[in-house]
Amino acid sequence: MKVVKFGGSSLASGAQVEKVYHIIAADPERKIVVVSAPGKRYSDDIKVTDLLIGCAEKYLKGQDAHQLVEAILSRYESIAQELHLSNEVIRKISDDLLTLLSGDKSNPASFIEAVKASGEDNNAKLIAAALKHKGLDAHYVSPKEAGLLVSNDPGNARVLSQSYERLYELRNRPGITVFPGFFGYNTNGDVVTFSRSGSDITGSILANGVKAELYENFTDVDAVHAVNPNIVHHPKEIRELTYREMRELSYGGFSVFHDEALIPAFRAGIPVNVKNTNNPEAPGTRIVSARKNTDGPVVGIASDDKFCSIYVGKYLMNREIGFGRKILLILEEFGLSFEHIPSGIDDMTVIVRQNQMEEKVEKKIMQRIMADLDADEVRVEHDLALIMLVGEGMRQKVGTMARASRALADAKINIEMINQGSSETSMMFSVKEAVERKAVQALYHEFFAEVRV
Amino acid sequence: MKVVKFGGSSLASGAQVEKVYHIIAADPERKIVVVSAPGKRYSDDIKVTDLLIGCAEKYLKGQDAHQLVEAILSRYESIAQELHLSNEVIRKISDDLLTLLSGDKSNPASFIEAVKASGEDNNAKLIAAALKHKGLDAHYVSPKEAGLLVSNDPGNARVLSQSYERLYELRNRPGITVFPGFFGYNTNGDVVTFSRSGSDITGSILANGVKAELYENFTDVDAVHAVNPNIVHHPKEIRELTYREMRELSYGGFSVFHDEALIPAFRAGIPVNVKNTNNPEAPGTRIVSARKNTDGPVVGIASDDKFCSIYVGKYLMNREIGFGRKILLILEEFGLSFEHIPSGIDDMTVIVRQNQMEEKVEKKIMQRIMADLDADEVRVEHDLALIMLVGEGMRQKVGTMARASRALADAKINIEMINQGSSETSMMFSVKEAVERKAVQALYHEFFAEVRV
Structure with missing residues (x-):
């Protein structure tokens, strides 16, 4: 069993979701799919998460936010239309978002958390519908239902250890589980998010929970580079590196893979494969426990x-x-x-x-x-x-x-x-x-x- | 006015004290002389300070210590005999030591401190007598009389800042002041010692107190070496280095000059000259505030x-x-x-x-x-x-x-x-x-x- 995570740019348009479908369909072991919110389609585009944050703030101030709400919903709609999905899922997403926005605001921080997290949550519903439409047996599963419990640190949550046992049950679900990244629930049942780009963390936690053989992290680059491509043109691609090396690199400014996301996979000894949605044939970069040193002291x-x-x-x-x-x-x-x-x-x-x-x-x-x-x-x-x-x-x-x-x-x-x-x-x-x-x-x-x- | 400090090996025998006399007599600015206890005459010899520690411990245990007492007194005696001094000073030293040893032992730590410090104290009396005998106007001055107050950390004392003003008065004394190194008095009037080899510290404190133009530290090497001579044969001698460089070198294992002894001289901006009692013509090593870098990055x-x-x-x-x-x-x-x-x-x-x-x-x-x-x-x-x-x-x-x-x-x-x-x-x-x-x-x-x- 493999856990597969797709980042925002891999899910930004119908064409991208089409690629995601082909990747999932190509390997029956890809049973758990973790999704981000729709990301940028072009460099000036705005990520859905950023639209949601703006929207939540306007709601809290009692300002008119209907343009933002429309902008958010139109992102899901355009993907659904591109893929010829029925209106049902968009209606569901629209209802869920509007219910959330008009809901309890007595704790503003908690309200913002829930709205922020809805980007991933609704996208998981959309992707599940898209995969189903394409003929896969895919089902949306919410982190609450699956038992992903986290500490009550908004924007900086950590998984609680009792989650792992519950998440193991995901193994027993039929078909393909589509799971929203980026957040879990505290013991009071409120949404609490990980740090930004936290869908990587969700994928890693799930990989640990279900004891996956591999955690595939799909993004928009062929591999992790040996150095920042903005500083050195066309740098070497790294084929394989250890968890420890990856952790040191991400701390030092490497943003390909989330700094903390390695820990759950590392603890369970599950290899991580960073791959490119737009070029799934490329081998990508494998992050493993130990590697043979063949290419110099510095990776x-x-x-x-x-x-x-x-x-x-x-x-x-x-x-x-x-x-x-x-x-x-x-x-x-x-x-x-x-x-x-x-x-x-x-x-x-x-x-x-x-x-x-x-x-x-x-x-x-x-x-x-x-x-x-x-x-x-x-x-x-x-x-x-x-x-x-x-x-x-x-x-x-x-x-x-x-x-x-x-x-x-x-x-x-x-x-x-x-x-x-x-x-x-x-x-x-x-x-x-x-x-x-x-x-x-x-x-x-x-x-x-x-x-x- | 210069403060001159002589280490234990410079005062180990009558022949050595003769050299000390010539050094002091050669420069009328050498008005304050700080002395250690008699050190080793040959490599297997025992320092007076070590004999004193053994002696104090025996006294505390109620054991017979007369051999140790004799060994200690004989060190002073042999120097006095070599220099043809009258018996008066040896009688004084003997009386003082025996009075001390038979005195109050209710606070054992305090007793040990006082006995340890007597090595320097009695040697200052001896050297004053020797210089007088040679025709110099030399006087023993006790740290108590001079007002050298220190913190109550036995074996690790620090000078109290109010001492400096009092020590300035040493400038006004006629002739040559001979001052025991290694200890001061706490505010209760008890002896408290600096760390081992602390006579360097006393010299530096006095140089600061009297605002000396130079602090000469006489030891048994021609200069500070660029590296430990036990590791590299005949290493380069250092002519000049800064306080900071010396402090870093002494911390890192250089034992020529006491680690902490620089601070008082540094604070008053007084240059320190490390010189050799056995070769006073050699220029030695000067420790100063700033130096010109002419000989590479590493000193x-x-x-x-x-x-x-x-x-x-x-x-x-x-x-x-x-x-x-x-x-x-x-x-x-x-x-x-x-x-x-x-x-x-x-x-x-x-x-x-x-x-x-x-x-x-x-x-x-x-x-x-x-x-x-x-x-x-x-x-x-x-x-x-x-x-x-x-x-x-x-x-x-x-x-x-x-x-x-x-x-x-x-x-x-x-x-x-x-x-x-x-x-x-x-x-x-x-x-x-x-x-x-x-x-x-x-x-x-x-x-x-x-x-x-």
Whole structure:
């Protein structure tokens, strides 16, 4: 049994859904289908989820939203028309959406959650109808009915472990189950969504729940690339990488596959195959527990910007037990999570994502550290990029750091920071944002020279 | 006015004290002399301080200690005899020591502190008498009389800031002040010692207190070497380095100058000159606020062993605000201070000095981290060495990391960890203890090739 997930662009039009049908029909093991909401048909298009968020906000403010509602429904309608579906499913979707929008708004956050999630939910109904119309024995199943329980963190839900046992029952359903991605239900029965692009997470949870042999994740690229194609033209495609490598790459700015979505599949040891709806013949990228290292120490290079560093210096800091902990406590009180903590003898630097710190907060944090810890110096540096070299083979291979740092030096790039050693599959370099592209290109050239364009 | 400090080996015998006399007599600015207790005369010799500790412990247990007392007094006596001093000072030292040993033992820790410190205290009396005998106007001054107040941390005292104003009065004393190193008094009037080799600290505090133009630190080497001479034969001597560079080098295993002793001199901007009692003509090493970089990015390479790393892995650790802080809190509860905290996405490693963790403590810490933080994996790796490349010029110079990591790679040395970026004057590498020497030699060869032996 395979769990197959289709992203928004794979479901944006009737023509796309046609491709989805052929993919599902081609393999009887593809028994569980997880769908996103209809995505963009062209680059200026608006995703249904974004329309829904706008719509929910207007409803909450008591503003007229009929144009948005029409825009949303017309997306489903145009797909249904393209595929010559009966009106029945569109009527159902329309009724469900209008009922939802005119329903209880006493908890605005909860209302927005439910409206947001309806994009996937209604699309699952539509896709089930489309597959049925094409002759497949497909059925919509709601996450509530299936027992997908999640924590009550709107926009950031986590699956509750008791879900897995219930989800196992999906195995016993006849035909093809079409399941909406992106959300589950809290123990009160309210909709709670995962983070954006969370349909990947649903697919992974279901793959774990039913103990699938494979989790196929269909998107609109042939494979995961070794580096961001906006930085290096036509980069190498990755055939196979480990869960750990994929997790490090997605953390470092790779958006092909959702950062957290790997965990449930990893826990159950289920391989993930990232494939292209528009080119299903391409082998795609397989994410597995272990792989043979045949092609160099580095499998991919990820980079992300908008980091900043908080430097704290104090003489004899090293002798003060608890100093580091107190800095982290202050950040925690301001709700900040940190990325890395390089340290010297008498100083410590905490790297955080810049979007967590408004100017005011930054000032307050600096004052608190200065006052509470009697620091000699506190300063914040902005506009840093983090670059991750990722590969299981790096640790065994002496000389990877030498190659990487030589490549950066030859490109005249100053390394602001290096963090290497805790993770066995990555090395982190920090450089100024202004030289991020140049740095990634230099590293790519060093480790993937033979395929350089 | 200069403050001059002489270490234990510079005061181990009458012949050595003769040299000390000539050094002091050669420069009328050498008005304040800080002395250690008599050190080793030959490599198997026992330092007076160690004899005193043994003696105090025997007294506390009510055991016979007369042999130790005799051994201690005979050290002072032999110096006095060599220099033909009158018996008066030896009688005074003998009386003071015996009074101390037969005194109040209600607080054993306090008793040990006072006995330990008597090594320096009595030696200051002896040296004052010796200098007087030679015709200099020298006077013993006790830290109590001078107002050297310290925190009540036995064996780890810190100077209290109010001391400085009082110590300034030492400027107004006639002649040469001979001052015992290693200890001060808490606000209750009890002796409290600095950490071992703390006479360097006393000298630095006095230099700050009297606003000396120079702090001369006389020891038994011509200069600070760029690397440990036990690892590289005849290494380069360092002529000049900054406080910061010296602090990083002493932290990383350089024992020439006490780790903390720089701070008071640094705060007052007083240059420190490390010189050789046995070769006072040699220029020694000057430690200053700023220096011109003329001789490459690296000024010295330090290394130290007996570190271990505590690795903690947990999926999605990155999303848990407070995770890092909680690990540090657990270590703090066990009284551990940490050195570095390299991190990955889902893991964090804390490097600590191994001597802080007995096997039992290690087990308990691992259990606590596992239980309190619900970690997926906790493991401890032992026998790590840290190597510090130190130099103010490193940050400006692109390519230092490339050279260092290439040198290690060519020597087939695997880098366990790199921490670079918080301190602007050092880069930290961690390697297995077994390859520490080889790694240091490789780095020395890379950065100091022209002087290789």
